[in-house]
Amino acid sequence: MVFCPKCGTENKDDSKFCVKCGAPLPQSKKVEAQQVSGKSPIIAAILNFIWIGLGYLYLGIKEVRGIPAFGYVIIGLVLVIIGFFISPIRIIGFIISVILAIDAYQKAKGEKGFL
Template structure:
């Protein structure tokens, strides 16, 4: 090591110049400086390399995740399409059943007949006339329209309104006259219709012109 003041040669371990006493500083060789710079650069390069590798791994993982999600959605769409096709395809059993003729309400009611019944008139002319028409308990709950025209000596006593009714649990249709009559009726015409006003049955009944209950 040389003294920077007097240029005298000293031992490398000396702290002061043996000739002039100037403090000596250890010189760092140019080679050591270059090596230090290279080491620092190498460390930075390694860090950059690790960051790039980490980013590549993350990108690959994200790509795999998106691919998996896309494949799952594709399968779901395929299953949905299959289900839609299955639901839109005609069921041969259902088609066979639907192709069979169904009995209309008119056809069902066509078998309904007037089988009997009774008329009741009050003890005074101010009372209304009640009719109970029997069609059979098998028609219980069915809806019908009934019309009863009353007359006396050939003269009409009422307008014969068409009245919607439901057959009761015993198979009877019960209906009363809208108004009281001026005379006791001696004749009644019963007309039975389905809900579409198709005539199902008709029957004429002769009555005794007095206050009583009469069956037919």
């Protein structure tokens, strides 16, 4: 069920507007999952592992946790550049790549994912 952000009334999951006050309702996570269907979870995971954010761009996800998908690509670039000089950053970058690869895989399968 979806609750109206304006009046708090409970609405059906597929409702776009509140049945009581008519205010627009936030989109559910199911809508996001439907938007990425048809894309390969394996390819999304591999892309996000090779370069942070590419898997999200492949899936057509515009933002994750308020950060644009292209922002993750920039973060990946920064981690690679800094990682050349500071070894622990490489380890942190690897861990982030694994987490985001799993997240992209889950999102491509229509699940919520980590983020």
